[in-house]
Amino acid sequence: MKRARSRPVAKAAPVSDPRRERLIRLAAPLFLKKGYDNVSIDDVIGVAGGSKATIYAWFGGKQGLFEAVVQQKCDDVTLAIDIDAGGTLDEQLTKIGRSFVTTVLTAPILEFHRLMVSIGRTFPEAGRLFFQSGPASAYLIVARWIERQQKEGLIIKEDPYRLAVLFLDMLIGEHQLGWLTGMPHAAQKAKLEETVRVAVRVFLGGCRTQRSTRP
Structure with a gap:
């Protein structure tokens, strides 16, 4: 460029x-x-x-x-992440996961991601803007939710940003790569709900405190 x-x-x-x-x-x-x-x-x-x-x-x-x-x-994605929903820990995290994948795994956003990857080396300023305004901002939004749960004693005391990275990356890794490499959209969409469900269970299975499991 x-x-x-x-x-x-x-x-x-x-x-x-x-x-x-x-x-x-x-x-x-x-x-x-x-x-x-x-x-x-x-x-x-x-x-x-x-x-x-x-x-x-x-x-x-x-x-x-x-x-x-x-x-x-990038704003279209980050503004769609719903971290203010009520409910149990599982319900809140499920809503966060759904709101994220249903936005970031759409054709326009995937095409945009493809474009940014292709021009990142020749246009590093735009690449940095994309990462900071997109992925990094999404991680920070979810990290703030995790930090709130940590203050309530519901999630273990680990770096909330790192935990957010692990959770969001669990959600999109397979689907994003599949779409970007030509996998049929219908086949990918059918797996999204299962991916969110399993990611929430695995994440909370490792990060939930004993206090959060009490009635």
Whole structure:
């Protein structure tokens, strides 16, 4: 991925600006379908409207727009993780697992993941943004839930971030690799509920304290 020699400084734009959000949403499929290098500002204008002046004002150019797409795609996943559900420890963790896999294992997110892996070496800044805004943020969200349970004496005192990594990675490893390498989606979806159930049982089997099992 080639970087421009000089990049205009993007002016701050309200995150909630619907025009800006719409432009990012419409630009995302272009990057997913054609790759970063094969998308031009004119291509984006062709599907989203607006002008080059607007894109440069909001994002500083194509690279800034792509970084906004990365951030938005990652937010779509992390905001979907439900850590505030009530119920037993098993029920809460099951809801967390379901909310995570049903978002991260969708075709658009999987294609986005494929794109980020393919350009990570040539565009390390975007790769770092993807990891910090996506996987690392998801781990932190679940780690906060684990930390709350640890304070209640329900989960063992281990590094909550490391525990979150182990749990989320149990959920998606097989399915993500299967989809990215061409396994039929129907076959993968049929196994998701079983994967969540087993992951919750295995995780709590190793991390639940004796206090959490009391009536």
